[in-house]
Each structure stands twice: as structure tokens, then as C-alpha cells.
Amino acid sequence: MTLRRMTTAATCALALAAGAALAGCGGLTTEEQGVKEPAREGLAIPFEGVDYNVFITRQLNLRVPPDSAYYDGPEAPKGETLYGVFVQACNHSEEDRTTAEHFKVLDNQGNEFEPIELPEDNHFAYNSRLLGPDDCIPEAGSVAQQGPTAGSMLLFKFPVDVTENRPLELEMEGSTPDSHKTFELDL
Numbered sequence: 001m002t003l004r005r006m007t008t009a010a011t012c013a014l015a016l017a018a019g020a021a022l023a024g025c026g027g028l029t030t031e032e033q034g035v036k037e038p039a040r041e042g043l044a045i046p047f048e049g050v051d052y053n054v055f056i057t058r059q060l061n062l063r064v065p066p067d068s069a070y071y072d073g074p075e076a077p078k079g080e081t082l083y084g085v086f087v088q089a090c091n092h093s094e095e096d097r098t099t100a101e102h103f104k105v106l107d108n109q110g111n112e113f114e115p116i117e118l119p120e121d122n123h124f125a126y127n128s129r130l131l132g133p134d135d136c137i138p139e140a141g142s143v144a145q146q147g148p149t150a151g152s153m154l155l156f157k158f159p160v161d162v163t164e165n166r167p168l169e170l171e172m173e174g175s176t177p178d179s180h181k182t183f184e185l186d187l
Contacts, residue, residue: 034181038169044090047181048174049097050131053088055151057170057185060084070124070153073116081160084124085115085170085185086151088138091131099137101128102173103154105185107165115154126152163187 033039034047044053060067060082062075067084076082085105091097105113118125123143131137138144138152145151154170162168168185 034183038167038182038184040184041186044088045181045183047100047172048179049091049093049095050099051090051092052100052172052181052183053090053151054170054183054185055086055088056149057083057085057187058149059187060155066148071116071118071122071155076157079160080157082116083156083158083187084149085154085156086149087126087154088136088151089126089131090136091133094133096130096132098130099128100172100174104171104173105156105158106169106171107162108167109165111162111165113156113158113162115156118153118155124153126154 033043034045039045039054041054041056044051046052060070062068062071062073062082070084071082085103089099103115107113120127124138124147126137129137136145138150144153166187168187170183170185172181174180
């Protein structure tokens, strides 16, 4: 074998080995995301037949648009703040599917936060419902889907210092007690 062929063969073998190592190291599939480790924001993960994606988590300032449109309620009291977690849920199956209805945020100290219940007429609110095939929350063409966050909102009130207890994780509870998926919130 010539030196050139040996070098080419060695380079190919090295590239294959590196590719295998990278594929085996930390590359969780979307099936594992949210179970073994929290999924990142912006990554759609399947859960009970529906794909969920947390697009963005952000602090709300109700004194300025568009935040004033997201929630028409009282501002957070002193020492607390409001955060919107903007979610999309899509049914890409050929059967009707019900979306998750129970969510909570957990910090690294074990504190749990439940979402604030929003009125039915809030166009940005995430409301669990039955999705037909290829239906999504928010609905295509809706104000929430067309808005800057492109998602429906879960509203949380946190103590201001909760950001010191990162990472914060959004947990979706499923139809059975041990069924859940989590997203790491980017705040």
C-alpha cells in the first residue's frame, strides 16, 4: 500500500471514529429529551402523542405593550415578578389527542410554582384542549400564533430572587402519575 493510500485510509478511519464518538456522547434523542435531562427551549419534544415546544420564557412588564395585552390583571406585588412561558403544542398524528393540562415550574431548591389561571377570553392563554390531526395550540392564524412569541402563554409569579435558584424547569404532567416531561427555562 502506498503512503498516500495509508494516509487516506487512516484519515477515513479517524473521521469514522470521531463521528461515532460524537454520536454516542451526549446526543440524546428527542424521545429522551425531557425525561433523562430537561429539554432546551426551542426544541420540540413528543409527549403523549403531541409535540411540545417552549419558544421563550420572559419577564413581563405590564406597563408596556405587548406585555399589557398578555395579561390584564394586577401587577406582581413588591418582591415578586411575572414571567410568561410561551408554549406551542401540535398534534402531528392521525388521531385526536388531548394536550397536557398540568404544568409547574421547579427551581433547584425544590420550590414549586403553579401557573396563574387566566380568563378563557385571554387570546394568549394556553388552555388544554382536544387537538385534531395537524392542529396546534396556538391555533394557526390566531393572535398568539401571529404574535412575537408565536406561542400560548403560561403565566407564573415568582419571587424576584428565584433567578438565583437556577436552573428553573417547566414540568408537564401526563395522564398517569409517573408520566412527565421537563424543559429547562432560559431565564
